[in-house]
Amino acid sequence: MSLFLLKRFATLLGTLIGASIIVFLVLEILPGNAAQILMGPDADPSAVAALATKLGLDQPAWTRYWHWIGGLLTGDLGDSYSYGSPVLDLILERLxxxxxxxxxxxxxxxxxxxxVGVTAASxxxxxxxxxxxxxxxxxxxxPNFWFAILLILLFSVKLQWFSAGGFDGWGTTWDERLAAFKSLLLPALSLAVVQAAILARFTRSAVLEVMREDFVRTARAKGVSQRAVLWLHVLRNALIPVITVMGMQFSELLAGTIVVENVFYLPxxxxxxxxxxSNRDLIVVRNCVMLLAAFVVIVNFVVDVLYAVIDPRIKASDI
Structure with a gap:
């Protein structure tokens, strides 16, 4: 098990390093000058140059890259160009x-x-x-943004059961937390509907494949009920491809909140x-994109570990 985890962890680190290089290079080759955008098109060139020096934009690319990586390892992500506050605080607040x-x-x-998947397969x-x-x-x-608009029209405008958007924070009392949870229900549902449809089809296919196995017929011959066979025997053995899709979907949900958060005006x-x-605040964009990439890689690592927990044969064959 230790060798299995070690190999997966080495892959995790290598992927994160590669992702950091790609993210940095892609943002570095974008046209435009962040200092010029912050100062405005009519700003004095000397003032723009002074701001670029203050932001470190006049340093070589490799120096900025290592400075950025060092900040990631120590938790110092720098200050936002447009907000004027630490990027780490901004990210933690939004997370x-x-x-x-x-x-x-x-x-x-x-x-x-x-x-839906198990019911359809049965x-x-x-x-x-x-x-x-x-x-x-x-x-x-x-599209999830279109479904989000439909949910707002039905549950917020017509029925008035939920607010049309906004988020007042989690608060400190149970009533405030319940109100915060309620404000996330419609956005969560609009994100979930497409992913649930995709996952249901994968679940149905995986369950149908396992239902043809000999051990399923043996369980039925012993008098095990159809419900118990489906949920206790078949579904467990069908979970590996399902978990693969679930891992990718959770990564997509984290990265795919941009549109839905703007529809519901969620901070x-x-x-x-x-x-x-919009503000060309590259330091915020760079750290946020790297964070999302890290989420994807870590989720895939967790899925690999779950493989070994669900099916020990994978762990044994990998070693």
Whole structure:
């Protein structure tokens, strides 16, 4: 097990290093001058040069890269050009909304997808299977921002059950936390509907494949109920491809909150990235993109570890 984890951890570090180089180079070759944008098009050239020196933009690229990596390792991400505050504080403040939003969306995705996928597989080629798969096809075709607008029109404008947007923070009392949780339900649902449709189809295919195995027929011959066979035997053995998709989807949910956060006017990481791009605040963009890349890599590492927990044969074969 230790060798398995060591190899996966080495892959994790190598991928993070490669991602940091790509992120830095891509942002460095973008046209334009951040100091010029901050000062305005009519600013005095000497003032623009002074600001560029203050921001470190006059240093060689490799010097800025190593300075950035050193800051990542020590927690010093620098100060935002446009906000004038530490980037780390900005990111942590926005993650307090984005991470719960992504987790809630992933929980909704998993619950809906497993229920739909297993139910459809148990009714293979029947009306229920065809109907559920038809609904998932519709779900895949719906853009999440369009579905978000529909949710606002129905639940906020017509029924007035939820607010149309905004987030007042988590607060300190249970009522304030409940109100904060309620304000994230519609955004989470709009993020989850497409991912749940995709995951449900993968779940159905994986469950159908496992249902043809000999041990399933043996369990049925012993008198195990259909429900127990599906949820206790079949689903466990079908989880490996499902978990692979779930890992990628959680990464997509973290990175895909930009549009939904802007639709619901949520002060999360996605909205911070959108505003930083508009202001050409490259130091914020660079650190946020690297953070999202790190999330993706770490989630994939966790999925690899879960593989070994679910199926010890993977761990043994890897060693």
């Amino acid at each position: 307090a909304l984005t991470v719960p939003l992504a987790v809630l969306a992933m929980l909704l995705t998993t619950g809906i997808a497993l229920a 009714r293979h080629n029947q009306l229920g299977d065809v109907g559920l798969m038809g609904l998932t096809q519709v779900g895949i075709a719906i 999360g990481l996605g909205r911070l990235i959108f505003q930083a791009i």
